[in-house]
Amino acid sequence: MEDVITEIPPPSRFFEEDLNNFTVPSPPLPPPFLLFSEPHLQTLHPSLLIIALSSPSLYLFHHFPSKTLIGSLILPEIPLSGNSIEPSLTDRSCNIYALNNGDPQSVVLVSVQCSVAAERSHSVAKLLIGDRIVSRRMLILDSIHGQNFRGRLSSDEEFAFKLETLAERKGERLLKGLEYYPSGSVVDGLGAALLGRCQMKNIKASLCVSWPEYGASVLSLIKGLLQKDVLPGLELNFSEEDSSGFLSRFGRGKDHLFESELYT
Template sequence: MEDVLTEIPPPSRFFKEDLNNFTPPSPPLPSPFLLLSSLDKPLRSSLLIIAISSPSLSVFHRVAAKTLIGTLILPEIPLSGNSIEPSLRDKSCNIYALNDVDNSVLLVSVQYAVSAERSHAIAKLLIGEQIIPERVLIMDSVQSRNFRGKLSPDETFAFKLETSSERKEHSDRSSSSPLLKGLDYFPSGSMVDGLAAALLSRCQMRNIKGTLCVSWPEFGGSGVSLVKSIIKEVLPSLEYSVNSDGEDEYSKLDQIKDHPLDSELYT
Protein backbone atom coordinates (compact mmCIF):
# COMPACT_ATOMS: atom_id res chain seq x y z
CA MET A 1 0.00 0.00 0.00
CA GLU A 2 1.32 3.44 -0.97
CA ASP A 3 2.19 5.92 1.74
CA VAL A 4 0.25 9.06 0.80
CA LEU A 5 2.29 11.16 3.18
CA THR A 6 5.73 10.40 1.75
CA GLU A 7 4.86 9.63 -1.85
CA ILE A 8 6.12 12.25 -4.36
CA PRO A 9 3.12 14.30 -5.42
CA PRO A 10 2.08 14.17 -9.07
CA PRO A 11 3.07 17.08 -11.30
CA SER A 12 0.73 20.05 -11.40
CA ARG A 13 -1.90 19.95 -14.07
CA PHE A 14 -1.60 23.72 -14.49
CA PHE A 15 0.74 25.51 -16.86
CA LYS A 16 2.98 28.16 -15.31
CA GLU A 17 1.03 30.95 -16.99
CA ASP A 18 -2.21 29.54 -15.53
CA LEU A 19 -0.80 29.71 -12.00
CA ASN A 20 -0.45 33.47 -12.39
CA ASN A 21 -4.24 33.71 -12.52
CA PHE A 22 -4.34 33.02 -8.79
CA THR A 23 -2.01 35.91 -7.85
CA PRO A 24 -3.36 39.45 -7.55
CA PRO A 25 -2.32 41.72 -10.43
CA SER A 26 0.25 44.43 -9.82
CA PRO A 27 -1.29 47.82 -9.06
CA PRO A 28 -1.36 50.07 -12.14
CA LEU A 29 1.19 52.86 -12.38
CA PRO A 30 -0.13 56.41 -11.94
CA SER A 31 -0.65 58.24 -15.22
CA PRO A 32 2.01 60.70 -16.42
CA PHE A 33 0.96 64.35 -16.40
CA LEU A 34 2.07 67.81 -17.50
CA LEU A 35 2.84 70.80 -15.28
CA LEU A 36 2.68 74.02 -17.32
CA SER A 37 3.42 77.55 -16.15
CA SER A 38 0.79 79.02 -18.46
CA LEU A 39 -2.85 78.74 -17.43
CA ASP A 40 -3.94 79.09 -21.06
CA LYS A 41 -4.56 75.62 -22.40
CA PRO A 42 -3.87 74.15 -24.81
CA LEU A 43 -0.47 75.50 -25.88
CA ARG A 44 -0.29 76.14 -29.62
CA SER A 45 2.97 76.24 -31.53
CA SER A 46 4.11 76.50 -35.13
CA LEU A 47 6.83 73.92 -34.43
CA LEU A 48 7.30 71.40 -31.63
CA ILE A 49 10.77 69.85 -31.37
CA ILE A 50 11.15 66.72 -29.23
CA ALA A 51 14.78 65.84 -28.42
CA ILE A 52 15.34 62.21 -27.43
CA SER A 53 18.85 61.36 -28.64
CA SER A 54 21.87 62.30 -26.57
CA PRO A 55 23.39 64.52 -29.34
CA SER A 56 20.16 66.50 -29.74
CA LEU A 57 19.83 66.89 -25.96
CA SER A 58 23.37 68.25 -25.80
CA VAL A 59 22.80 70.72 -28.64
CA PHE A 60 19.57 72.13 -27.22
CA HIS A 61 21.04 72.22 -23.71
CA ARG A 62 23.49 74.83 -25.03
CA VAL A 63 20.81 77.03 -26.61
CA ALA A 64 21.22 80.48 -25.12
CA ALA A 65 17.67 81.84 -25.25
CA LYS A 66 15.10 79.36 -23.99
CA THR A 67 12.48 79.70 -21.27
CA LEU A 68 11.30 76.84 -19.09
CA ILE A 69 7.49 76.72 -19.32
CA GLY A 70 6.65 73.25 -18.08
CA THR A 71 7.66 69.69 -17.31
CA LEU A 72 6.29 66.21 -17.88
CA ILE A 73 6.14 64.07 -14.75
CA LEU A 74 6.54 60.32 -15.08
CA PRO A 75 5.70 59.03 -11.57
CA GLU A 76 8.07 56.06 -11.68
CA ILE A 77 11.07 58.32 -12.39
CA PRO A 78 12.44 59.69 -9.08
CA LEU A 79 13.20 63.40 -8.94
CA SER A 80 15.81 62.98 -6.22
CA GLY A 81 19.29 63.84 -7.44
CA ASN A 82 18.15 66.37 -10.03
CA SER A 83 19.84 69.76 -9.87
CA ILE A 84 18.06 73.08 -9.38
CA GLU A 85 19.30 74.41 -12.72
CA PRO A 86 18.61 72.21 -15.79
CA SER A 87 21.45 69.75 -16.34
CA LEU A 88 22.20 66.98 -18.82
CA ARG A 89 22.63 64.67 -15.85
CA ASP A 90 19.04 65.16 -14.66
CA LYS A 91 16.36 62.55 -15.28
CA SER A 92 13.71 64.98 -16.42
CA CYS A 93 11.44 65.95 -19.30
CA ASN A 94 11.32 69.74 -19.51
CA ILE A 95 9.37 71.92 -21.94
CA TYR A 96 10.89 75.17 -23.20
CA ALA A 97 9.93 78.10 -25.43
CA LEU A 98 12.74 78.89 -27.88
CA ASN A 99 13.64 82.51 -28.67
CA ASP A 100 10.01 83.48 -28.71
CA VAL A 101 7.67 85.19 -26.25
CA ASP A 102 4.53 83.79 -27.83
CA ASN A 103 5.71 80.15 -27.61
CA SER A 104 5.55 79.60 -31.39
CA VAL A 105 8.53 77.20 -31.20
CA LEU A 106 8.52 74.71 -28.33
CA LEU A 107 11.18 72.24 -27.25
CA VAL A 108 10.75 69.08 -25.21
CA SER A 109 13.96 67.55 -23.79
CA VAL A 110 13.37 63.90 -22.84
CA GLN A 111 16.25 63.02 -20.51
CA TYR A 112 15.11 59.62 -19.30
CA ALA A 113 14.35 56.26 -20.89
CA VAL A 114 10.67 55.61 -21.60
CA SER A 115 9.39 52.03 -21.55
CA ALA A 116 7.22 50.58 -24.30
CA GLU A 117 4.04 50.54 -22.21
CA ARG A 118 4.41 54.25 -21.35
CA SER A 119 5.39 55.57 -24.79
CA HIS A 120 1.88 56.07 -26.14
CA ALA A 121 0.65 57.77 -22.96
CA ILE A 122 3.49 60.28 -23.16
CA ALA A 123 2.97 60.81 -26.89
CA LYS A 124 -0.68 61.57 -26.19
CA LEU A 125 0.28 64.17 -23.58
CA LEU A 126 2.83 65.92 -25.77
CA ILE A 127 0.90 66.01 -29.06
CA GLY A 128 -2.67 66.98 -29.75
CA GLU A 129 -4.27 67.66 -26.37
CA GLN A 130 -2.52 70.10 -24.03
CA ILE A 131 0.03 70.96 -26.72
CA ILE A 132 -1.26 71.47 -30.27
CA PRO A 133 1.53 72.00 -32.81
CA GLU A 134 1.25 72.72 -36.51
CA ARG A 135 4.44 70.75 -37.14
CA VAL A 136 6.52 68.28 -35.13
CA LEU A 137 10.22 67.42 -35.41
CA ILE A 138 11.45 64.39 -33.43
CA MET A 139 15.20 63.92 -32.94
CA ASP A 140 16.37 60.39 -32.12
CA SER A 141 19.31 58.08 -32.82
CA VAL A 142 19.66 55.07 -35.09
CA GLN A 143 19.57 51.92 -32.98
CA SER A 144 22.06 49.33 -34.22
CA ARG A 145 19.73 46.44 -33.30
CA ASN A 146 17.07 47.81 -35.67
CA PHE A 147 19.26 48.95 -38.56
CA ARG A 148 19.61 46.77 -41.63
CA GLY A 149 23.28 47.14 -42.37
CA LYS A 150 26.64 47.59 -40.73
CA LEU A 151 27.29 50.62 -38.54
CA SER A 152 30.75 51.99 -37.98
CA PRO A 153 31.50 54.38 -35.10
CA ASP A 154 33.68 56.36 -37.51
CA GLU A 155 30.88 57.30 -39.90
CA THR A 156 28.08 59.83 -39.48
CA PHE A 157 24.73 59.93 -41.22
CA ALA A 158 21.08 60.83 -40.68
CA PHE A 159 17.77 59.73 -42.19
CA LYS A 160 14.17 60.85 -41.91
CA LEU A 161 10.65 59.47 -41.72
CA GLU A 162 7.55 61.60 -42.38
CA THR A 163 3.83 61.42 -41.82
CA SER A 164 1.59 61.29 -44.87
CA SER A 165 0.42 64.90 -44.36
CA GLU A 166 4.04 66.15 -44.33
CA ARG A 167 4.92 64.21 -47.46
CA LYS A 168 1.69 65.23 -49.21
CA GLU A 169 2.53 68.89 -48.69
CA HIS A 170 5.81 68.41 -50.58
CA SER A 171 4.11 66.67 -53.48
CA ASP A 172 1.49 69.43 -53.69
CA ARG A 173 4.30 71.99 -54.11
CA SER A 174 2.89 74.26 -51.46
CA SER A 175 4.72 77.31 -50.15
CA SER A 176 5.88 75.33 -47.11
CA SER A 177 9.25 73.62 -47.66
CA PRO A 178 10.29 70.31 -46.04
CA LEU A 179 11.89 70.58 -42.61
CA LEU A 180 14.77 68.31 -43.58
CA LYS A 181 14.95 68.54 -47.35
CA GLY A 182 18.59 67.42 -47.48
CA LEU A 183 18.06 64.04 -45.79
CA ASP A 184 17.27 60.71 -47.42
CA TYR A 185 14.43 58.54 -46.16
CA PHE A 186 15.12 55.78 -43.64
CA PRO A 187 16.14 52.66 -45.62
CA SER A 188 13.61 49.92 -46.14
CA GLY A 189 14.01 46.96 -43.80
CA SER A 190 15.21 49.09 -40.88
CA MET A 191 12.95 50.01 -37.98
CA VAL A 192 12.39 52.74 -35.44
CA ASP A 193 10.91 51.85 -32.05
CA GLY A 194 10.20 53.31 -28.64
CA LEU A 195 9.01 56.80 -27.85
CA ALA A 196 10.06 58.17 -31.25
CA ALA A 197 7.82 55.65 -33.02
CA ALA A 198 4.90 56.45 -30.70
CA LEU A 199 5.30 60.20 -31.31
CA LEU A 200 5.38 59.81 -35.09
CA SER A 201 2.37 57.48 -34.94
CA ARG A 202 0.55 60.09 -32.86
CA CYS A 203 1.25 62.74 -35.50
CA GLN A 204 -0.07 60.39 -38.18
CA MET A 205 -3.27 59.70 -36.22
CA ARG A 206 -3.89 63.42 -35.59
CA ASN A 207 -3.08 64.37 -39.20
CA ILE A 208 -0.21 66.59 -38.00
CA LYS A 209 2.80 67.26 -40.21
CA GLY A 210 5.51 65.26 -38.47
CA THR A 211 9.14 64.42 -39.25
CA LEU A 212 11.38 61.99 -37.40
CA CYS A 213 15.13 62.45 -37.80
CA VAL A 214 17.38 59.57 -36.73
CA SER A 215 21.15 60.09 -36.67
CA TRP A 216 24.30 58.06 -36.12
CA PRO A 217 26.45 57.78 -34.03
CA GLU A 218 24.44 57.78 -30.82
CA PHE A 219 27.16 59.48 -28.75
CA GLY A 220 30.27 61.59 -29.14
CA GLY A 221 31.40 64.84 -30.72
CA SER A 222 30.85 63.77 -34.33
CA GLY A 223 27.20 62.94 -33.62
CA VAL A 224 26.69 66.29 -31.88
CA SER A 225 28.24 68.18 -34.82
CA LEU A 226 25.97 66.38 -37.28
CA VAL A 227 22.81 67.08 -35.27
CA LYS A 228 23.82 70.72 -34.81
CA SER A 229 24.11 71.15 -38.59
CA ILE A 230 20.66 69.57 -39.08
CA ILE A 231 19.08 71.84 -36.48
CA LYS A 232 20.73 74.87 -38.07
CA GLU A 233 18.83 74.06 -41.26
CA VAL A 234 15.54 74.16 -39.35
CA LEU A 235 16.31 77.09 -37.02
CA PRO A 236 19.12 79.13 -38.65
CA SER A 237 18.90 81.99 -36.14
CA LEU A 238 19.34 79.77 -33.06
CA GLU A 239 22.17 80.96 -30.82
CA TYR A 240 24.27 78.87 -28.46
CA SER A 241 26.05 79.69 -25.23
CA VAL A 242 29.83 79.56 -25.44
CA ASN A 243 30.79 78.38 -21.95
CA SER A 244 29.54 74.79 -22.28
CA ASP A 245 31.00 73.97 -25.70
CA GLY A 246 33.60 71.25 -25.29
CA GLU A 247 34.26 67.77 -26.61
CA ASP A 248 34.86 66.40 -23.09
CA GLU A 249 31.17 66.94 -22.39
CA TYR A 250 30.19 65.13 -25.58
CA SER A 251 32.34 62.10 -24.76
CA LYS A 252 30.32 61.53 -21.58
CA LEU A 253 26.93 61.58 -23.27
CA ASP A 254 26.62 57.80 -23.05
CA GLN A 255 26.12 58.20 -19.30
CA ILE A 256 23.13 60.54 -19.57
CA LYS A 257 20.42 57.93 -19.74
CA ASP A 258 19.81 54.24 -20.27
CA HIS A 259 17.98 53.10 -23.38
CA PRO A 260 15.07 50.63 -23.20
CA LEU A 261 15.77 47.16 -24.57
CA ASP A 262 12.49 46.63 -26.35
CA SER A 263 9.40 48.51 -27.37
CA GLU A 264 6.72 48.64 -30.01
CA LEU A 265 7.92 49.00 -33.57
CA TYR A 266 7.17 51.54 -36.26
CA THR A 267 8.31 50.53 -39.75
Protein backbone atom coordinates (compact mmCIF):
# COMPACT_ATOMS: atom_id res chain seq x y z
CA MET A 1 0.00 0.00 0.00
CA GLU A 2 1.35 3.45 -0.98
CA ASP A 3 2.25 5.94 1.71
CA VAL A 4 0.27 9.05 0.80
CA ILE A 5 2.40 11.20 3.09
CA THR A 6 5.88 10.39 1.79
CA GLU A 7 4.98 9.57 -1.80
CA ILE A 8 5.97 12.19 -4.42
CA PRO A 9 2.82 14.14 -5.28
CA PRO A 10 1.48 13.89 -8.83
CA PRO A 11 2.23 16.76 -11.24
CA SER A 12 -0.15 19.68 -11.25
CA ARG A 13 -3.11 19.42 -13.59
CA PHE A 14 -2.56 23.06 -14.56
CA PHE A 15 -0.05 24.45 -16.99
CA GLU A 16 2.05 27.32 -15.69
CA GLU A 17 0.19 29.84 -17.85
CA ASP A 18 -3.12 28.56 -16.43
CA LEU A 19 -2.03 29.42 -12.91
CA ASN A 20 -1.88 33.09 -13.93
CA ASN A 21 -5.66 33.01 -14.34
CA PHE A 22 -5.99 33.13 -10.56
CA THR A 23 -3.98 36.34 -10.17
CA VAL A 24 -5.51 39.77 -10.45
CA PRO A 25 -4.26 41.40 -13.71
CA SER A 26 -2.45 44.69 -13.46
CA PRO A 27 -4.53 47.70 -14.50
CA PRO A 28 -3.74 48.76 -18.09
CA LEU A 29 -1.61 51.85 -18.59
CA PRO A 30 -3.42 54.92 -19.93
CA PRO A 31 -2.58 55.49 -23.61
CA PRO A 32 0.00 58.13 -24.54
CA PHE A 33 -1.37 61.34 -26.05
CA LEU A 34 -0.32 64.50 -27.89
CA LEU A 35 -0.66 67.94 -26.38
CA PHE A 36 -0.18 70.98 -28.64
CA SER A 37 0.56 74.45 -27.28
CA GLU A 38 -1.82 76.28 -29.63
CA PRO A 39 -5.51 75.37 -30.10
CA HIS A 40 -5.31 75.83 -33.88
CA LEU A 41 -2.55 73.21 -34.15
CA GLN A 42 -4.84 70.21 -34.30
CA THR A 43 -2.86 68.54 -37.09
CA LEU A 44 0.67 68.94 -38.43
CA HIS A 45 1.69 68.39 -42.05
CA PRO A 46 5.47 68.92 -42.08
CA SER A 47 7.54 68.39 -45.19
CA LEU A 48 10.08 66.58 -42.99
CA LEU A 49 9.61 65.01 -39.58
CA ILE A 50 12.81 64.37 -37.61
CA ILE A 51 12.67 62.11 -34.56
CA ALA A 52 15.76 62.33 -32.35
CA LEU A 53 16.35 59.29 -30.14
CA SER A 54 20.16 59.16 -29.79
CA SER A 55 22.04 61.31 -27.28
CA PRO A 56 24.17 63.06 -29.96
CA SER A 57 21.09 64.08 -31.96
CA LEU A 58 19.29 65.25 -28.82
CA TYR A 59 22.27 67.40 -27.89
CA LEU A 60 22.58 68.89 -31.38
CA PHE A 61 18.94 69.85 -31.69
CA HIS A 62 18.87 71.19 -28.13
CA HIS A 63 21.33 73.82 -29.40
CA PHE A 64 19.43 74.51 -32.63
CA PRO A 65 19.04 78.32 -32.66
CA SER A 66 15.66 78.73 -34.36
CA LYS A 67 13.20 76.22 -32.99
CA THR A 68 9.80 76.79 -31.39
CA LEU A 69 8.17 74.47 -28.87
CA ILE A 70 4.73 73.58 -30.27
CA GLY A 71 3.72 70.53 -28.26
CA SER A 72 4.60 67.41 -26.32
CA LEU A 73 3.95 63.71 -26.36
CA ILE A 74 2.86 62.61 -22.89
CA LEU A 75 3.55 59.14 -21.53
CA PRO A 76 1.45 58.81 -18.34
CA GLU A 77 3.88 56.31 -16.79
CA ILE A 78 6.73 58.84 -16.84
CA PRO A 79 6.41 61.45 -14.06
CA LEU A 80 6.96 65.09 -14.97
CA SER A 81 8.29 65.97 -11.53
CA GLY A 82 11.87 67.17 -11.65
CA ASN A 83 11.59 68.63 -15.15
CA SER A 84 12.65 72.24 -15.56
CA ILE A 85 10.40 75.05 -16.76
CA GLU A 86 12.57 75.68 -19.81
CA PRO A 87 13.49 72.63 -21.95
CA SER A 88 16.62 70.96 -20.65
CA LEU A 89 18.68 67.94 -21.68
CA THR A 90 18.19 66.50 -18.20
CA ASP A 91 14.38 66.44 -18.52
CA ARG A 92 12.48 63.21 -19.04
CA SER A 93 10.28 64.57 -21.77
CA CYS A 94 9.21 64.17 -25.38
CA ASN A 95 8.88 67.65 -26.86
CA ILE A 96 7.78 68.66 -30.36
CA TYR A 97 9.45 71.63 -32.04
CA ALA A 98 8.97 73.53 -35.29
CA LEU A 99 12.27 74.37 -36.95
CA ASN A 100 12.87 77.02 -39.63
CA ASN A 101 11.53 79.99 -37.66
CA GLY A 102 8.64 78.13 -36.09
CA ASP A 103 6.81 77.00 -39.24
CA PRO A 104 4.98 73.76 -38.26
CA GLN A 105 4.41 72.86 -41.90
CA SER A 106 8.12 72.94 -42.82
CA VAL A 107 10.39 70.82 -40.58
CA VAL A 108 9.17 69.38 -37.28
CA LEU A 109 11.43 67.81 -34.66
CA VAL A 110 10.39 65.33 -31.98
CA SER A 111 13.00 65.19 -29.21
CA VAL A 112 12.54 61.92 -27.27
CA GLN A 113 14.42 62.43 -23.99
CA CYS A 114 12.67 59.68 -22.06
CA SER A 115 13.00 55.93 -22.19
CA VAL A 116 10.13 54.26 -24.07
CA ALA A 117 9.46 50.67 -23.00
CA ALA A 118 9.36 48.05 -25.76
CA GLU A 119 5.68 47.32 -25.15
CA ARG A 120 4.85 51.01 -25.59
CA SER A 121 6.88 51.56 -28.76
CA HIS A 122 4.06 50.75 -31.18
CA SER A 123 1.60 53.00 -29.35
CA VAL A 124 4.05 55.90 -29.51
CA ALA A 125 4.81 55.19 -33.17
CA LYS A 126 1.10 55.33 -34.01
CA LEU A 127 0.83 58.74 -32.36
CA LEU A 128 3.87 60.20 -34.13
CA ILE A 129 2.82 58.73 -37.47
CA GLY A 130 -0.94 59.05 -37.33
CA ASP A 131 -3.90 61.31 -37.96
CA ARG A 132 -2.54 64.37 -36.13
CA ILE A 133 1.00 64.29 -37.51
CA VAL A 134 1.09 63.55 -41.23
CA SER A 135 4.51 63.91 -42.83
CA ARG A 136 5.66 63.29 -46.39
CA ARG A 137 9.13 62.23 -45.27
CA MET A 138 10.78 61.10 -42.02
CA LEU A 139 14.27 60.89 -40.56
CA ILE A 140 14.88 58.85 -37.40
CA LEU A 141 18.17 59.30 -35.55
CA ASP A 142 19.06 56.41 -33.26
CA SER A 143 22.15 54.71 -31.84
CA ILE A 144 23.70 51.30 -32.41
CA HIS A 145 23.46 49.19 -29.28
CA GLY A 146 26.43 46.88 -28.89
CA GLN A 147 24.41 43.74 -28.24
CA ASN A 148 22.50 44.23 -31.52
CA PHE A 149 25.49 44.64 -33.84
CA ARG A 150 27.03 41.75 -35.72
CA GLY A 151 30.73 42.31 -35.42
CA ARG A 152 33.36 44.04 -33.36
CA LEU A 153 32.82 47.56 -32.02
CA SER A 154 35.47 49.88 -30.66
CA SER A 155 34.82 53.05 -28.69
CA ASP A 156 37.70 54.65 -30.66
CA GLU A 157 35.79 54.40 -33.95
CA GLU A 158 32.72 56.34 -35.02
CA PHE A 159 30.44 55.44 -37.90
CA ALA A 160 26.81 55.51 -39.01
CA PHE A 161 24.58 53.31 -41.16
CA LYS A 162 21.09 53.64 -42.58
CA LEU A 163 17.91 51.67 -43.14
CA GLU A 164 15.18 52.85 -45.52
CA THR A 165 11.60 52.11 -46.46
CA LEU A 166 10.81 50.96 -49.99
CA ALA A 167 9.19 54.33 -50.74
CA GLU A 168 12.45 56.09 -49.82
CA ARG A 169 14.51 53.83 -52.08
CA LYS A 170 12.34 54.56 -55.11
CA GLY A 171 13.04 58.31 -55.17
CA GLU A 172 15.89 60.66 -54.35
CA ARG A 173 17.32 59.45 -51.08
CA LEU A 174 17.83 61.70 -48.10
CA LEU A 175 20.99 60.07 -46.73
CA LYS A 176 23.03 59.67 -49.90
CA GLY A 177 26.48 59.09 -48.41
CA LEU A 178 25.67 56.40 -45.83
CA GLU A 179 26.07 52.67 -46.27
CA TYR A 180 23.28 50.30 -45.32
CA TYR A 181 23.17 48.65 -41.91
CA PRO A 182 25.07 45.32 -42.12
CA SER A 183 23.00 42.21 -42.67
CA GLY A 184 22.52 40.21 -39.48
CA SER A 185 22.60 43.26 -37.21
CA VAL A 186 19.43 44.25 -35.38
CA VAL A 187 17.52 47.44 -34.63
CA ASP A 188 14.88 47.31 -31.92
CA GLY A 189 12.79 49.57 -29.72
CA LEU A 190 11.08 52.78 -30.81
CA GLY A 191 13.35 53.32 -33.83
CA ALA A 192 12.35 49.97 -35.31
CA ALA A 193 8.66 50.57 -34.53
CA LEU A 194 8.75 53.96 -36.28
CA LEU A 195 10.46 52.62 -39.40
CA GLY A 196 8.10 49.66 -39.53
CA ARG A 197 5.05 51.91 -39.35
CA CYS A 198 6.44 54.11 -42.13
CA GLN A 199 6.88 50.99 -44.27
CA MET A 200 3.26 49.96 -43.62
CA LYS A 201 1.95 53.43 -44.52
CA ASN A 202 4.22 53.78 -47.58
CA ILE A 203 6.03 56.85 -46.22
CA LYS A 204 9.50 57.90 -47.33
CA ALA A 205 11.63 57.30 -44.25
CA SER A 206 15.27 56.80 -43.30
CA LEU A 207 16.64 55.45 -40.03
CA CYS A 208 20.21 56.52 -39.22
CA VAL A 209 21.98 54.54 -36.50
CA SER A 210 25.36 55.74 -35.21
CA TRP A 211 28.17 54.46 -32.99
CA PRO A 212 29.31 55.07 -30.29
CA GLU A 213 26.20 55.93 -28.34
CA TYR A 214 27.92 58.84 -26.54
CA GLY A 215 30.91 61.07 -27.17
CA ALA A 216 32.25 64.12 -28.99
CA SER A 217 33.43 62.13 -32.02
CA VAL A 218 29.98 60.83 -32.93
CA LEU A 219 28.58 64.27 -32.17
CA SER A 220 30.71 65.74 -34.97
CA LEU A 221 29.74 62.88 -37.28
CA ILE A 222 26.00 63.47 -36.89
CA LYS A 223 26.43 67.23 -37.17
CA GLY A 224 28.27 66.85 -40.50
CA LEU A 225 25.64 64.43 -41.77
CA LEU A 226 22.81 66.84 -40.99
CA GLN A 227 24.64 69.78 -42.54
CA LYS A 228 25.44 67.87 -45.73
CA ASP A 229 22.27 65.91 -46.52
CA VAL A 230 19.38 67.01 -44.32
CA LEU A 231 19.56 70.68 -43.31
CA PRO A 232 22.11 72.44 -45.57
CA GLY A 233 23.53 75.54 -43.96
CA LEU A 234 22.73 74.28 -40.48
CA GLU A 235 24.43 76.42 -37.85
CA LEU A 236 24.61 75.35 -34.23
CA ASN A 237 25.60 77.71 -31.45
CA PHE A 238 27.94 75.56 -29.39
CA SER A 239 31.72 75.41 -29.26
CA GLU A 240 34.31 72.66 -28.94
CA GLU A 241 34.27 73.26 -25.18
CA ASP A 242 30.57 72.47 -25.18
CA SER A 243 31.34 69.24 -27.03
CA SER A 244 33.86 68.30 -24.37
CA GLY A 245 31.23 69.00 -21.74
CA PHE A 246 28.89 66.71 -23.60
CA LEU A 247 31.51 63.97 -23.57
CA SER A 248 32.07 64.24 -19.83
CA ARG A 249 28.35 64.48 -19.07
CA PHE A 250 27.06 61.67 -21.24
CA GLY A 251 30.25 59.68 -21.75
CA ARG A 252 29.08 56.26 -20.75
CA GLY A 253 31.06 54.51 -23.49
CA LYS A 254 33.69 51.89 -22.73
CA ASP A 255 37.36 52.55 -23.27
CA HIS A 256 38.05 48.93 -24.13
CA LEU A 257 36.96 47.03 -27.22
CA PHE A 258 33.41 45.79 -27.20
CA GLU A 259 32.80 42.54 -29.02
CA SER A 260 29.17 41.78 -29.70
CA GLU A 261 27.98 38.26 -28.89
CA LEU A 262 25.48 38.40 -31.74
CA TYR A 263 26.45 35.95 -34.50
CA THR A 264 30.03 35.57 -33.26
